[in-house]
Amino acid sequence: MIQNQWYAVLSSHKLKPGKPVGAKRFGMKLVFFRDEHGAAACVSDICAHRGASLAGGCVSNGNIRCPFHGIEYDAEGKCVHIPSEGKASKIDFSRFRLKRYSVKEIGGVIFVWYGEAEPEREPDVFGIMTDPSYTYDHTEDCWNVQYSRVIENQLDVSHLAFVHRTTIGRGNKTLAHGPKVEWLDDNTLQTSANNEVDIGQSPRPSSECVIKDTNLTFKYPNMWLNHVTDKIQILAFFIPVDEEHSIIALRFYNRITGVKAVDKMIAWMGSRANRIVEKQDKRVVETQEPKKSSMGMREKLVAADRPIMEYRKKRAKLQKE
Ligand code: FES
Numbered sequence: 001m002i003q004n005q006w007y008a009v010l011s012s013h014k015l016k017p018g019k020p021v022g023a024k025r026f027g028m029k030l031v032f033f034r035d036e037h038g039a040a041a042c043v044s045d046i047c048a049h050r051g052a053s054l055a056g057g058c059v060s061n062g063n064i065r066c067p068f069h070g071i072e073y074d075a076e077g078k079c080v081h082i083p084s085e086g087k088a089s090k091i092d093f094s095r096f097r098l099k100r101y102s103v104k105e106i107g108g109v110i111f112v113w114y115g116e117a118e119p120e121r122e123p124d125v126f127g128i129m130t131d132p133s134y135t136y137d138h139t140e141d142c143w144n145v146q147y148s149r150v151i152e153n154q155l156d157v158s159h160l161a162f163v164h165r166t167t168i169g170r171g172n173k174t175l176a177h178g179p180k181v182e183w184l185d186d187n188t189l190q191t192s193a194n195n196e197v198d199i200g201q202s203p204r205p206s207s208e209c210v211i212k213d214t215n216l217t218f219k220y221p222n223m224w225l226n227h228v229t230d231k232i233q234i235l236a237f238f239i240p241v242d243e244e245h246s247i248i249a250l251r252f253y254n255r256i257t258g259v260k261a262v263d264k265m266i267a268w269m270g271s272r273a274n275r276i277v278e279k280q281d282k283r284v285v286e287t288q289e290p291k292k293s294s295m296g297m298r299e300k301l302v303a304a305d306r307p308i309m310e311y312r313k314k315r316a317k318l319q320k321e
C-alpha cells in the first residue's frame with residue numbers, strides 16, 4: 001500500500017441512509033454509514049466493547065449502534081451511548097473511541113484517506129465523474145490478487161491480442177509499438193496501445209509513438225480512465241481489500257444521445273460488455289505469481305511493459321515518501 005493517499009473504496013450507491021455497510025479495506029474491517037446529514041462516515045468495524053461487527057447493527061440519528069449490546073458511536077467514532085449505563089450516565093466513554101477514517105464523496109465514489117497524517121489535499125479525480133452530461137452504469141467484481149496486479153493489467157497493452165482475442169483484441173495485432181507514456185502531471189500517467197499485425201516490421205521505440213485519441217490515464221493510487229471517444233469513457237477504480245484480494249469497479253460512461261434514459265440504457269449494455277472483457281482479464285491475472293507487484297520483483301519485462309514499469313517506479317517512490 002502507498003500511505004497517505006485518498007483511495008476510492010466504495011461506490012456511493014451501495015451506502016444507503018440508515019444502513020451500515022461492512023467492508024474489508026486495506027486488510028482491515030471497516031464499516032461505512034451516513035450521518036444525520038447524509039455525509040458518509042467510516043470507522044473500525046470492531047466494537048470497542050467486545051468486538052462484534054457494527055455492520056450488523058443499525059444507524060439511528062446519524063450514530064451507528066452495535067447489534068450486541070447497543071453501544072452507539074457517532075461519525076467521528078466517539079462512543080455516545082452505552083445502554084447498560086443508562087441514558088443519564090455521566091461516565092467518561094472516551095476509552096471506547098473507535099478509529100475513524102477521513103472520508104470524501106465525489107462523483108458517486110467514496111474515498112478514504114489511508115495513512116497516519118491527516119489529509120492535506122483533496123482526492124485526485126477525473127472530471128468526467130462530476131460532469132452532468134455523462135450517464136454511467138456501474139459493475140464490480142472481486143479478484144484474488146492485490147490491487148497492484150489489477151492496475152498493471154489495465155496498463156498492459158500487449159495482452160490484448162491474446163487475452164481479448166475474441167473481444168477488444170480482435171485482429172491479431174500482436175506487435176506493440178512504443179508504447180508512449182506521458183506524465184500529465186505529477187500524479188497522472190497516460191498511455192495508449194499502438195499495436196499492429198506482425199508482418200516482419202520492428203516495433204517503433206516509444207519516442208516515435210504518440211498518445212492516440214483512444215488512451216488510458218491512471219491516477220495514483222487507484223483510478224483509471226479509458227478514453228474511448230469523447231462520448232464513451234470507461235472509468236475504473238481498484239479497491240484494495242487485502243494483500244491478496246481486490247475489487248475492480250468499472251463504470252461505463254457515455255453521452256451518446258444526450259437523452260438520459262437512452263444513455264442509461266446504452267451504459268447498461270456497455271457494462272455487460274465490460275464484464276465480458278473483465279472476466280477475460282481475471283482468468284489470467286488471478287494465476288499470476290506473486291499476487292502483488294513491486295519494483296524489485298523478479299519479472300523480466302519487455303518494451304511493451306513500459307507503462308507498467310512507470311507505474312511501479314512512481315509507486316515505489318510514493319511508498320518511500
Ligand atoms: S460488543 Fe458491541 S456493544 Fe457489546
Ligand SMILES: [Fe+2]
Pocket residue numbers: 153159163164277281
Ligand atoms: Fe485486459
